[in-house]
Amino acid sequence: xxxxxxxxxxxxxxxxxxxxxxxxxxxxxxxxxxxxxxxxxxxxxxxxxxxxxxxxxxxxxxxxxxxxxxxxxxxxxxxxxxxxxxxxxxxxxxxxxxxxxxxxxxxxxxxxxxxxxxxxxxxxxxxxxxxxxxxxxxxxxxxxxxxxxxxxxxxxxxxxxxxxxxxxxxxxxxxxxxxxxxxxxxxxxxxxxxxxxxxxxxxxxxxxxxxxxxxxxxxxxxxxxxxxxxxxxxxxxxxxxxxxxxxxxxxxxxxxxxxxxxxxxxxxxxxxxxxxxxxxxxxxxxxxxxxxxxxxxxxxxxxxxxxxxxxxxxxxxxxxxxxxxxxxxxxxxxxxxxxxxxxxxxxxxxxxxxxxxxxxxxx
Amino acid sequence: xxxxxxxxxxxxxxxxxxxxxxxxxxxxxxxxxxxxxxxxxxxxxxxxxxxxxxxxxxxxxxxxxxxxxxxxxxxxxxxxxxxxxxxxxxxxxxxxxxxxxxxxxxxxxxxxxxxxxxxxxxxxxxxxxxxxxxxxxxxxxxxxxxxxxxxxxxxxxxxxxxxxxxxxxxxxxxxxxxxxxxxxxxxxxxxxxxxxxxxxxxxxxxxxxxxxxxxxxxxxxxxxxxxxxxxxxxxxxxxxxxxxxxxxxxxxxxxxxxxxxxxxxxxxxxxxxxxxxxxxxxxxxxxxxxxxxxxxxxxxxxxxxxxxxxxxxxxxxxxxxxxxxxxxxxxxxxxxxxxxxxxxxxxxxxxxxxxxxxxxxxxxxxxxxxxxxxxxxxxxxxxxxxxxxxxxxxxxxxxxxxxxxxxxxxxxxxxxxxxxxxxxxxxxxxxxxxxxxxxxxxxxxxxxxxxxxxxxxxxxxxxxxxxxxxxxxxxxxxxxxxxxxxxxxxxxxxxxxxxxxxxxxxxxxxxxxxxxxxxxxxxxxxxxxxxxxxxxxxxxxxxxxxxxxxxxxxxxxxxxxxx
Numbered sequence: 029x030x031x032x033x034x035x036x037x038x039x040x041x042x043x044x045x046x047x048x049x050x051x052x053x054x055x056x057x058x059x060x061x062x063x064x065x066x067x068x069x070x071x072x073x074x075x076x077x078x079x080x081x082x083x084x085x086x087x088x089x090x091x092x093x094x095x096x097x098x099x100x101x102x103x104x105x106x107x108x109x110x111x112x113x114x115x116x117x118x119x120x121x122x123x124x125x126x127x128x129x130x131x132x133x134x135x136x137x138x139x140x141x142x143x144x145x146x147x148x149x150x151x152x153x154x155x156x157x158x159x160x161x162x163x164x165x166x167x168x169x170x171x172x173x174x175x176x177x178x179x180x181x182x183x184x185x186x187x188x189x190x191x192x193x194x195x196x197x198x199x200x201x202x203x204x205x206x207x208x209x210x211x212x213x214x215x216x217x218x219x220x221x222x223x224x225x226x227x228x229x230x231x232x233x234x235x236x237x238x239x240x241x242x243x244x245x246x247x248x249x250x251x252x253x254x255x256x257x258x259x260x261x262x263x264x265x266x267x268x269x270x271x272x273x274x275x276x277x278x279x280x281x282x283x284x285x286x287x288x289x290x291x292x293x294x295x296x297x298x299x300x301x302x303x304x305x306x307x308x309x310x311x312x313x314x315x316x317x318x319x320x321x322x323x324x325x326x327x328x329x330x331x332x333x334x335x336x337x338x339x340x341x342x343x344x345x346x347x348x349x350x351x352x353x354x355x356x357x358x359x360x361x362x363x364x365x366x367x368x369x370x371x372x373x374x375x376x377x378x379x380x381x382x383x384x385x386x387x388x389x390x391x
Numbered sequence: 392x393x394x395x396x397x398x399x400x401x402x403x404x405x406x407x408x409x410x411x412x413x414x415x416x417x418x419x420x421x422x423x424x425x426x427x428x429x430x431x432x433x434x435x436x437x438x439x440x441x442x443x444x445x446x447x448x449x450x451x452x453x454x455x456x457x458x459x460x461x462x463x464x465x466x467x468x469x470x471x472x473x474x475x476x477x478x479x480x481x482x483x484x485x486x487x488x489x490x491x492x493x494x495x496x497x498x499x500x501x502x503x504x505x506x507x508x509x510x511x512x513x514x515x516x517x518x519x520x521x522x523x524x525x526x527x528x529x530x531x532x533x534x535x536x537x538x539x540x541x542x543x544x545x546x547x548x549x550x551x552x553x554x555x556x557x558x559x560x561x562x563x564x565x566x567x568x569x570x571x572x573x574x575x576x577x578x579x580x581x582x583x584x585x586x587x588x589x590x591x592x593x594x595x596x597x598x599x600x601x602x603x604x605x606x607x608x609x610x611x612x613x614x615x616x617x618x619x620x621x622x623x624x625x626x627x628x629x630x631x632x633x634x635x636x637x638x639x640x641x642x643x644x645x646x647x648x649x650x651x652x653x654x655x656x657x658x659x660x661x662x663x664x665x666x667x668x669x670x671x672x673x674x675x676x677x678x679x680x681x682x683x684x685x686x687x688x689x690x691x692x693x694x695x696x697x698x699x700x701x702x703x704x705x706x707x708x709x710x711x712x713x714x715x716x717x718x719x720x721x722x723x724x725x726x727x728x729x730x731x732x733x734x735x736x737x738x739x740x741x742x743x744x745x746x747x748x749x750x751x752x753x754x755x756x757x758x759x760x761x762x763x764x765x766x767x768x769x770x771x772x773x774x775x776x777x778x779x780x781x782x783x784x785x786x787x788x789x790x791x792x793x794x795x796x797x798x799x800x801x802x803x804x805x806x807x808x809x810x811x812x813x814x815x816x817x818x819x820x821x822x823x824x825x826x827x828x829x830x831x832x833x834x835x836x837x838x839x840x841x842x843x844x845x846x847x848x849x850x851x852x853x854x855x856x857x858x859x860x861x862x863x864x865x866x867x868x869x870x871x872x873x874x875x876x877x878x879x880x881x882x883x884x885x886x887x888x889x890x891x892x893x894x895x896x897x898x899x900x901x902x903x904x905x906x907x908x909x910x911x912x913x914x915x916x917x918x919x920x921x922x923x924x925x926x927x928x929x930x931x932x933x934x935x936x937x938x939x940x941x942x943x944x945x946x947x948x949x950x951x952x953x954x
Contacts, residue, residue, distance in 0.1 A: 053837020060831055063848030063875065063953060098830055098849075099954050101819050108826040108833075115833035141829070 042121060042212070045167050048160045049118045056111065065099035068110070070159040071300060078299045080344035085292070085307035087299035087345075089158075096155075109152045110159070112141045117156070117167035124188045126168045126208040129153060158300040165211055165258055166303075173256035176203030178236050179220050179247030181266075183213040201236055203250060211258045215269055221245040222387075223266050223274040225309075227253055227287050231277070231367045231378075238379040244387060247272070255291050260304045263291055267306045274309035275390065280316055281329070281364035282336040285354065293345040311350070312386050316357035319365050322382065325372050326363035333364060392552060392729065393455050394428025394523070396668070397579050401571065402555040403427045406545075408534065410562040419473055419530045420562065422465075427522040430483035440466060440479050440525070441493045441502025451770045452580040452666040455730050465527065467495055472530030476505050484521040488512045534562050540733055545569060546682055547724055547731030551670060551766060553678035572681045573674060580668040584616040587626070587653040588700020589662070589771065595646050599638050608634040617660040626656050654700075662702040664695030669704045669768045670729065679708045679764065686712030689802035693795050698787040703769035705788070707795035709803050715760040721745055722762040725782070727772040732780050739781040741765045744792050753804035754811065761803070765792055813920045816880055820950045823850040848875055849953050856883075856947035861892050861936045868947055870929040873898070876951030879923040879930055883947045885913040892943030893935050894919060898927035912937055913945075 056066040071077065072092040081088040096103045096110070116135060120127055127135065133149040136142060143149040153164050164170075181197045187209045194216060197204050204210060224246045226232050232250035235241070241248055247266065251259055266272050276291055278284030288311035298304050319326045329337075340346050341355050358364070370378035395402040405425040412419050431439050440462060466477045482488040492506035512519045534541070538561065549557055549569035554576050557569040585594055604610040611623035618626070627634050630652035641649065653659075670678070672690045679688050690708040697703065715722060725732040725741050736742050745763055755761050767782065775783040782788070827850050831843035855868035873879050885892050896908035907923050907930070923930065932947045 049837055050839065053834045053839075056830065056834035057838045057840065057844045060827075060834065060844040060846055060849065065849060065954070066830060066834065098827065101822055104822050104826045108829050111830050111833045111837070115836045118837055139829075 041162075041166060045160060045162050046118065046121045048162075049114050049121075049167070052114055052160070053111075053118075065097050066107075066111075067095055067097035067099075068107075068159055069093050069095045070155065073154070073158060073300055075296075078296050084302065084305075085345075086294040086302075086305045087296045088302075089299050106152060106155070109136070109141060109143065109149070110155050112136065112139060113149075113152050113156050117164075117169060120168040124168075124186075126170055126187075128170055128172050129164075130172065132169060154300070161300070161302075163257065163261065163298075163301045163303050165208075165261055168208065170208045170211070171256040171258050173252065175206050175252045175256055175259045176232065176250045177206055177210070177247060177262070178203035178232070178249075179218075179241045181218040181220065181247055181270075182216040183210065184216050185209055185213050187212065197247070198241065203232065203236070203248070206249075206256075206259050206262050208258070211262055215265065218247065218270055218272070219245070220247045220272060223247045223249060223263065223272050224312075225249045225251060225255075225263065225274060225276040225291065226367065227251050227276075227278040227284060228367055234375070235379065238376055240379055240383065243379070244383065251287065251291075254287055257298070257304055260291055260294070260306070263309065264303060264306045267308060273391070274306055275312040275387065276309055277312050277314065277367060279364070279366045280314035280319055280324075280326075280369075281366075282333055282340055282355075282358065284314070284367075285311065285351075286336075286340065289345055289351075310390050312390060313382070314365060314367060314369070316354045316361060316363070318382075319361060319363050322370070324365045324369040326361075326365040326369070329358065329362045329364050334359070334362075392426075392428075392555065394426060394430075395555075396576050398429045399576060399579075400427060400429070400521075401574060401576065402552065403558075404555060405558045407560040408562050409560075410534070411528065416533075417531055418533055419528060420532055420534065421526065421528055422469075423524065423526045425522060425524045427520075430521045430523055431479075431481045432483060433481070433487075433489040436479055436481060436489065436491050437493055437502040437504055440477065440491075441495050442500055450582045451585050452582045453668050453728055453768055453770055454580075455728050462525070463495070465529075466493075466525075467497070469527040469529045470494055473528040475528040477525060477527040480510075480524040480526075482512050482520045482522060484512075484519050486512050486519065488520065542567065544731055544733050547726070547733065548729075550678040550682045550724065550764065551675070551726050551729045551731065553674055553681050569682070573677045575674065577668050577670050577674060581665040583662075583666040584614055586616040586662040586697075586700040586702075587611075587618060587656070587659050588697075590615075590650060590653065590700070592646055592650050595650055599641065599646075602638060605637055606634060607632055607636045607638055610638040616662050622658055622660070625658050626653075629656055629658070659700075661697045662700065664702050664704060666770055667695065667702055667704050667768045669706050670766060672706075675706055675708050675764070675766065679710050683710050683715050683762065684713035685710035685715055685760075685762075687803065687806045689799040689806075691795050691798045693791050696787055696791055698773065698785040701769055701771040703767060703788060703791070705791040705795050706766040706768070707792070707799050708764040708766075709796075709799040710762045710764070711803060711806065712760050715762045717758050717760040719757050721748075721750060721755065722760075724762060724764040726764065726766040727774075727779075727782065728768055729766070732782075734778070734780040736781075738775065740775075740784040740789055741782060741792060743784070744789060744796065748793075748796055748800065750800075753800040754807040755800075755803065763796060763799075765796075767792075813922065816878070816922050817882070817920055820850075820852070820880055820952060823952055824852055824950075850951065851876070852948060852950045854946070854948050855932055856934065856945050858886070859934065859945050859947075861934050861943040861945060863936055863939045865893075865895075865933040865935045868932040868934075870899075870931045871949040871951070873923075873927050873930045873949075873951055876953050877926070878952045878954060879927070880950045881908065881921050881923065881930070881932060881947070882918065882950070883913065883932060883934070883945060884918040885915060885943055885945055887915050887942070887944040889915050890941040890943045891915060891937035892945055893937050894945075895933050896921070896923070897931050897933065898923060898925070899929040900925070900927055904931075913943075915943075 059066040071089040072094045077090040077092040078087055079090050096107050098107050129150050133146040157164050177197055184194045235248050267274050276288040278287045292309045294305040337358055392402050407423045409421045476492045476494045478492050480490040488510040490508040494503045496503050553573050554571050556571050559567040598614050604613055611618055612620055672692050676690045688710045693705045695702055695704050723745050773783045773785045775781045827846040831846050835843040853871050881896050883894050891912050891914045893910050893912050895910040897904045898907040908921050934945055936942050
């Protein structure tokens with residue numbers, strides 16, 4: 029079994045973010061000294077500046093920019109909040125600590141910088157992401173949601189107290205939580221040849237029990253529904269840094285389909301970021317056509333499902349042949365089913381029959 | 392009030408209400424009203440107060456009452472509810488004072504004189520007392536319930552009679568004083584003949600009874616306002632009435648026709664306003680300032696106009712802030728011939744007009760302390776009901792009221808928008824003051840330096856006077872270096888609890904100090920906020936006491952923003 033190892037360093041990337049924040053501070057100081065109101069320019073995130081890029085296979089921001097300046101009275105508060113946020117996350121980076129959006133909201137109050145509500149502080153963090161063009165995970169602000177990973181991947185921690193310590197992600201059968209420490213760790217080596225992503229905890233556990241990681245030489249990831257940003261970032265790293273193909277398994281309905289799509293092409297909300305998508309990942313099922321093909325027990329689509337399908341049909345991310353074919357199949361059959369539907373034919377049916385067939389079909 | 396104004400005396404009115412007794416829900420009171428008017432001649436006293444429709448005059452002028460009904464009605468009400476007589480005492484400045492005890496014979500509409508006394512009217516400071524005192528008893532009332540309306544009525548009376556002293560002692564012995572703040576009285580109205588467009592059959596009959604004209608031509612030219620020889624002849628020709636007809640021989644139906652023809656004839660000149668006695672803008676402003684103490688007031692006296700042959704003048708004031716209560720809607724005070732109208736507001740045409748105005752266009756929002764005062768002067772107020780509390784919709788009058796409201800509302804709009812501009816400027820400065828130091832602090836932290844950069848080039852706030860006691864001569868603040876700043880705002884607050892100060896602000900342009908804010912008075916507790924226009928090297932504030940020897944206490948701050 030050949031081992032792959034990592035080329036990109038998480039530590040270097042953090043250093044660049046830190047340097048970028050310091051440069052921002054230096055620019056503001058210089059401007060104030062010269063009697064110029066400090067300002068920043070960033071890409072506009074308004075809906076008229078969000079476009080789908082077939083090249084990047086994700087939503088991106090257009091050329092429109094907004095200039096936020098301390099001279100404009102209506103900008104002054106958000107501008108100050110952003111400078112504070114930059115200062116705060118710079119401190120996090122320096123002290124190698126992590127935080128969450130909720131945490132940022134409360135931390136502000138210690139600096140007499142109270143936000144009206146969390147959506148205001150979330151928005152300021154997004155401004156900062158846009159301005160330095162890096163996801164908040166790169167400045168140690170992590171999502172609250174947690175997901176898990178299991179498989180043969182050796183990582184080396186960067187977080188304080190664990191520096192240079194290594195661990196293998198197959199060491200715990202429940203999987204390891206994809207938290208800040210894991211997201212920012214260095215990927216050392218793996219024998220896996222692919223990544224299999226499932227949206228449901230029950231299926232993840234089944235896969236571990238059925239030794240899918242060994243049978244299919246894979247790293248297993250559980251997203252807990254819509255994948256959190258750090259998980260999307262983690263999947264991207266496995267794909268880009270370790271060169272592993274990614275297969276996503278979700279329920280056979282418009283919502284499951286979209287969980288796969290967000291991992292592949294991202295969301296419009298994150299159009300300002302490039303580091304959260306895995307354009308080469310593949311939606312491996314369950315497809316609408318599988319319901320008939322594998323004779324799976326199914327349910328009638330409801331009105332909201334049908335409405336959602338109509339939206340997806342015209343979504344620029346869904347232009348590919350597979351997507352269009354499956355959307356049409358859903359509309360045609362008016363049926364949906366869940367990953368667990370395979371249990372109709374025994375607990376191991378999905379692993380014994382479906383998985384090998386689908387993986388060979390896609391590779 | 393009319394009795395004083397007519398003879399140019401500043402009115403002093405004293406009103407005392409005392410509770411005599413209580414029998415279940417039936418409370419009885421004694422009302423004593425005293426004025427310093429010209430007094431009632433002794434021989435007229437019983438008739439003036441003890442008989443309805445005492446007046447036989449047909450000549451007209453603006454007066455608070457019309458037929459003297461109000462006083463007599465009150466006396467009658469007292470008599471019906473308590474069966475007690477009224478005591479009227481009056482002096483006309485002669486050596487005697489006459490006192491009558493009267494009741495009214497309701498069936499025959501005649502006064503019954505129960506008693507008559509003569510008192511000596513002593514000479515005091517070279518003058519003898521003149522005025523009238525009426526003391527009567529009232530039953531079936533409740534001061535507890537009526538007190539709010541009574542006090543409101545008196546306050547509003549004080550607004551439109553700022554030259555009067557009004558004193559009221561209520562049944563609990565509480566003293567309410569509404570003192571005069573001016574000593575001018577509006578010029579009294581001149582008595583005029585009725586205008587032919589404004590007469591009714593009853594008036595014509597009264598004129599016929601008293602005229603000495605022997606033919607219609609004389610009748611017309613002698614007894615009517617704005618009717619001369621030529622107009623009289625033209626009218627009679629147009630109305631097809633022979634000039635030789637004796638007016639005393641007119642049959643009732645002919646009188647009706649005459650009135651009809653008078654109304655139809657378009658050749659009469661409009662009535663003039665000499666029979667009216669408006670307050671005038673200065674007195675109305677004084678009244679509003681005195682009772683409402685507003686932050687802003689605008690007043691307007693419209694030119695005289697006529698409706699149905701009756702001359703009228705509309706006077707309007709608009710007041711903002713001070714004691715004006717903030718309501719959902721603009722507050723309305725109505726007055727007719729210097730009498731406040733306090734009942735049934737919503738039925739009044741004034742109410743409808745005020746509601747019809749789009750106040751937002753004048754920067755007036757809900758819950759703002761804004762009051763509109765409408766004073767209608769006329770020889771005939773177009774009351775809707777016999778209660779004389781609400782005005783009916785007369786197109787000409789309504790038009791004048793609306794135009795007047797628009798005029799003063801425009802002034803208020805300017806004031807409010809200026810106030811809003813200053814408020815925004817102050818808020819703007821506060822925002823700079825609050826956030827710029829933080830930006831400097833966090834930027835320094837990011838940059839890894841300890842000392843934040845100085846933000847003075849962007850924004851500076853300098854206290855140039857701190858709790859400074861003013862002197863009789865102008866004292867100067869330290870100068871504020873304003874070279875860097877596009878916007879400079881001066882804020883001066885008079886913190887003294889009683890004394891006023893005078894303030895002015897100077898700016899250095901070239902090498903000369905020029906006056907940027909001319910000398911203005913800041914009363915106790917008030918503040919001045921002003922944005923300076925133009926670019927100056929330096930700005931300084933000068934202050935002195937408004938009155939010699941009375942020092943004020945001031946704080947002054949100058950802010951500058953380079954934007």
